[in-house]
Amino acid sequence: MNTILDLEAVRTLAGKNGLEEMFSTEVIERMELRRYGDGEAVCSVGDRLESMFILVQGKLKIHTLLPNGKSMLVRFAKPMSVIGDVELLRQYPVKNEVESVGDSLLLVAGRKLLLKEMEENTALLRFLVGELSHKLYTLGQTSALNLLYPVENRFASYLMSMFADSVGGHRVEELRTASLTETADLLGTSYRHLNRIVRRFIEDGIIERRQGRLSVLDEAKLARLANGNLYE
Numbered sequence: 001m002n003t004i005l006d007l008e009a010v011r012t013l014a015g016k017n018g019l020e021e022m023f024s025t026e027v028i029e030r031m032e033l034r035r036y037g038d039g040e041a042v043c044s045v046g047d048r049l050e051s052m053f054i055l056v057q058g059k060l061k062i063h064t065l066l067p068n069g070k071s072m073l074v075r076f077a078k079p080m081s082v083i084g085d086v087e088l089l090r091q092y093p094v095k096n097e098v099e100s101v102g103d104s105l106l107l108v109a110g111r112k113l114l115l116k117e118m119e120e121n122t123a124l125l126r127f128l129v130g131e132l133s134h135k136l137y138t139l140g141q142t143s144a145l146n147l148l149y150p151v152e153n154r155f156a157s158y159l160m161s162m163f164a165d166s167v168g169g170h171r172v173e174e175l176r177t178a179s180l181t182e183t184a185d186l187l188g189t190s191y192r193h194l195n196r197i198v199r200r201f202i203e204d205g206i207i208e209r210r211q212g213r214l215s216v217l218d219e220a221k222l223a224r225l226a227n228g229n230l231y232e
Helices: 007-016 025-029 111-118 122-148 151-162 177-186 191-203 219-226
Strands: 002-004 032-036 041-043 051-065 071-077 096-110 174-176 207-210 213-216
Touching: 007 025, 007 032, 007 051, 007 096, 025 111, 032 051, 041 051, 051 111, 071 096, 071 122, 071 151, 071 177, 096 111, 111 122, 122 151, 151 177, 151 191, 151 219, 174 177, 177 191, 191 207
Parallel strands: none
Antiparallel strands: 002 032, 032 096, 041 096, 051 071, 051 096, 174 213, 207 213
16 A cells, blocks of 8 residues: 555545535545555455545455355445445444455545534535445345356356446456456355356357456356346
């Protein structure tokens, strides 16, 4: 994690993402800009947060740790997602692992500053209530996806969510085959079973394997398998 000491960059990112409509100038100018690299943790299970994080560029992967030590994917977060809003008022310990997918930029605001701001800022309150509502809705959706859908559909949804860009479109990207073991854990299956599905997707022309990486060839077929279900 790198802290970027650039007030003008903070102001620019805040304006680009509409934060000026929800936060006072004082709060924006006291925000900290941080860059996280690929796979770097933003927060981990058990952390006590003293700040709230706002994703303004990039993507985050959120997964929960199960009692058996394995992980299960909750969702991918894209701008303007918030990390730490659930924990803000009551200072609950963090329940999920949050890590950056590629490089990500986050604006960070201190808890005490936000609590003071919330006393009179109804726009901020509406924004946070909207974020909490979205999380409740997607939690139910992804729980049903993880429990009810076959692995091939979950893997298609994973790929669609993984490669979705920040404006809602999709682009062909790559997934390291070395990370398939982690992906299998996140989807609640075995590496062997996921590898069989990967081979089937390759045979069907949906993805290809080249130099240790998987890339998407046919997004239309992948979208049909995902059936509109995304981890978002």
